[in-house]
Amino acid sequence: MRLIACLALFATLCRASVEIITSLDQFYGTVNNFNATNPRYTVVKYFTNWCSHCKKLKPVFEELSNDPVLSEIEIIDPAVTSGIEFSFFEVDCELFGNMLCKRLSGFPAVEVIKPLRSELNVANLEDPRGWIDRLLDTITRAGYDSTWTLDVDRVVTFSGRRNLDVFERFIEAVVVSDQWDHVLELITNDKCSVDDGLCKSGREYFLKMKDEANFEGKIADLEHEIKTLEKVPESLMLEYMILNKLLELGSEQPLENDEL
Ligand SMILES: *[C@@H]1O[C@H](CO)[C@@H](O)[C@H](O)[C@H]1NC(C)=O
Numbered sequence: 113m114r115l116i117a118c119l120a121l122f123a124t125l126c127r128a129s130v131e132i133i134t135s136l137d138q139f140y141g142t143v144n145n146f147n148a149t150n151p152r153y154t155v156v157k158y159f160t161n162w163c164s165h166c167k168k169l170k171p172v173f174e175e176l177s178n179d180p181v182l183s184e185i186e187i188i189d190p191a192v193t194s195g196i197e198f199s200f201f202e203v204d205c206e207l208f209g210n211m212l213c214k215r216l217s218g219f220p221a222v223e224v225i226k227p228l229r230s231e232l233n234v235a236n237l238e239d240p241r242g243w244i245d246r247l248l249d250t251i252t253r254a255g256y257d258s259t260w261t262l263d264v265d266r267v268v269t270f271s272g273r274r275n276l277d278v279f280e281r282f283i284e285a286v287v288v289s290d291q292w293d294h295v296l297e298l299i300t301n302d303k304c305s306v307d308d309g310l311c312k313s314g315r316e317y318f319l320k321m322k323d324e325a326n327f328e329g330k331i332a333d334l335e336h337e338i339k340t341l342e343k344v345p346e347s348l349m350l351e352y353m354i355l356n357k358l359l360e361l362g363s364e365q366p367l368e369n370d371e372l
Pocket of ligand 1 (some may be wrong): 145146148149150194
């Protein structure tokens with residue numbers, strides 16, 4: 113059935129499908145591959161053969177990997193000029209339990225791994241393993257690779273009903289908020305590039321608002337306005353995001369605010 117649906121649609125829509133992970137190089141080579149103009153989000157399903165809910169998830173996850181809805185996700189970050197990519201991974205935790213599945217609390221688990229924001233700096237990485245693993249590696253000379261690392265801040269764990277539409281909304285929310293997060297990082301650190309209009313107008317708004325007070329009230333007003341709109345204009349969304357960022361920055365630095 114799916115094959116027929118795929119043939120009937122454009123071939124590109126059927127491009128993504130689930131890759132079975134067979135090595136750590138395959139996993140980390142994808143998630144740690146940096147490309148600013150064409151970022152890749154990796155959706156990972158962790159499973160074991162003995163888990164019955166994993167079997168139920170399998171067809172849904174496969175459908176998700178071919179889901180045309182994902183190619184319609186809005187691009188907000190002007191740095192993303194070549195579009196967004198997705199990889200779908202399936203990790204057998206009986207094989208990779210010790211390395212890839214260590215932090216999981218149950219099965220099946222689904223995660224989205226956000227793309228790197230800059231090239232992985234291998235020189236600055238500490239070996240995250242315990243001393244026994246390091247010792248074993250020294251003895252067995254298994255060849256540990258320092259790029260086999262993943263910052264947990266890049267991982268967003270799915271929780272909810274494992275239905276296609278819920279997964280679609282989850283992935284879209286992760287991708288959209290990750291892009292806003294990047295734009296806001298540039299705005300607050302004054303790192304907008306010259307031809308990035310969204311970032312620059314955001315910077316202006318940020319500077320205008322940063323010494324104001326009552327961000328909660330302003331956010332509530334905007335939320336009220338947004339609710340009445342069919343389609344939220346990007347400029348309004350930008351203001352909304354910046355006010356939330358200012359609120360967050362304010363609550364992170366209570367001392368500084370007291371000093372003012
Ligand atoms: C990033 O992705 C684009 C589009 O696929 C490609 O043309 C470009 O060469 C990639 N850049 C790097 C640094 O790999």
